[in-house]
Amino acid sequence: MMCDVGLPCEYDPRRCMAPAPVKPRLFTILLLYCWQREYDKRPYRKFQFRRLDFEDRMGRKYHCIRDFRIIVNFLLRRHLLEVSIWSVVVSNWNAKLLQEFARSLIPVWKIELKLMQLPTEFFVMLRLNAEKMQVSELNLEGTPLTDQHVRLLREFLLVSKTLRTLNVSHCSVTQYNFAVVADGVHKSGVRNLNASRLLGLKLSLDTEKMASIIGSLLMQNGLAVLTLQHCEFTAQDMQPIAEYLYSRKCALRQLNLSSNMISADGTLILMRGIAQGGGLELLDISCNSIGTHGGEWIAMYLSSCRMLQHLYLNHNDIGASAINLILLTIKKESKMKRLNLYGNSFDARSAMIVRRLLDAEVVLHEEIDISYTYDEALHDYRIVPWR
Numbered sequence: 001m002m003c004d005v006g007l008p009c010e011y012d013p014r015r016c017m018a019p020a021p022v023k024p025r026l027f028t029i030l031l032l033y034c035w036q037r038e039y040d041k042r043p044y045r046k047f048q049f050r051r052l053d054f055e056d057r058m059g060r061k062y063h064c065i066r067d068f069r070i071i072v073n074f075l076l077r078r079h080l081l082e083v084s085i086w087s088v089v090v091s092n093w094n095a096k097l098l099q100e101f102a103r104s105l106i107p108v109w110k111i112e113l114k115l116m117q118l119p120t121e122f123f124v125m126l127r128l129n130a131e132k133m134q135v136s137e138l139n140l141e142g143t144p145l146t147d148q149h150v151r152l153l154r155e156f157l158l159v160s161k162t163l164r165t166l167n168v169s170h171c172s173v174t175q176y177n178f179a180v181v182a183d184g185v186h187k188s189g190v191r192n193l194n195a196s197r198l199l200g201l202k203l204s205l206d207t208e209k210m211a212s213i214i215g216s217l218l219m220q221n222g223l224a225v226l227t228l229q230h231c232e233f234t235a236q237d238m239q240p241i242a243e244y245l246y247s248r249k250c251a252l253r254q255l256n257l258s259s260n261m262i263s264a265d266g267t268l269i270l271m272r273g274i275a276q277g278g279g280l281e282l283l284d285i286s287c288n289s290i291g292t293h294g295g296e297w298i299a300m301y302l303s304s305c306r307m308l309q310h311l312y313l314n315h316n317d318i319g320a321s322a323i324n325l326i327l328l329t330i331k332k333e334s335k336m337k338r339l340n341l342y343g344n345s346f347d348a349r350s351a352m353i354v355r356r357l358l359d360a361e362v363v364l365h366e367e368i369d370i371s372y373t374y375d376e377a378l379h380d381y382r383i384v385p386w387r
Contacts, residue, residue, distance in 0.1 A: 051087035075104035092119035123152035130159035154184035169196035196229035215240025235266035242273030264294035275304035295322025315343035351381035
């Protein structure tokens, strides 16, 4: 029998080959204090815990009861403004611990529970504490929500007096229970809603029905920020949103519809509504296959969009001719604070226009995601990404 060093082993081979047992590190409140100094600055009001970071640092698996108790005890001892917890399974086996966790979130302004596994009992306790809570932003991104969870969340929205931002994106919200969420948002003070990735379950998503619900919600609630990514919306689904955009009582300032299928016709409907209404400040229609024709509609209406300051058009198969038209609408004293065009087609003329805009400081580098360079092989300027 040989050891790793290649010399004869004088000891029992079985004992020699077995690695020495490594005692797992003990997770303590003091260790959490040390970690928070890395994540935050004094006075350490922003708590952060991510399961993958924990397991990497501790060299062992996370325990859903023993380790979670340490986290809850830490939260109860500190007066925190923000709590961010990722990828943690919250068990309902210990009812007292679950109750203390819900109580520890009462003074928190911003709550992030991403990619979690939350039992129904947690949402019951959240609802019971709703009147005492001071939460302004609730982020449940990636946390699966059942029909029961959605009903309890609606009751929480009806009672909460401070909540302004709700994120239920990628939470398995379906076309059947989305109406329950929308009803809760409508009857609450929420002004920022992210409901990306709505599901159709066994049927394909009825986007016409979803768009109708969203149109009614906008008309009645007065949302300022709306995010609906990956929802399979088509051109005709933009009509209810556009009708709200050019209404006099439009309060919407930011609209994110990236990764849908609105195409050129949907772009026309939206841009016409924005130009007539004039209140929208941010529009994100990246990855919507609007094509060159859609780019031409944007160039036609962009100068009439008086308040539009952020426009995202990445990866839309827009031809160089339409891109050039969009760039030519940017004049001196431009109101545009951010224009994203990378992922479309460009030619030498595009590079020359960008060069002129940047050199004349009509547009600054931090306001556009493309730049220019001289290509010796082409003996001409070409477009390059600028991050």
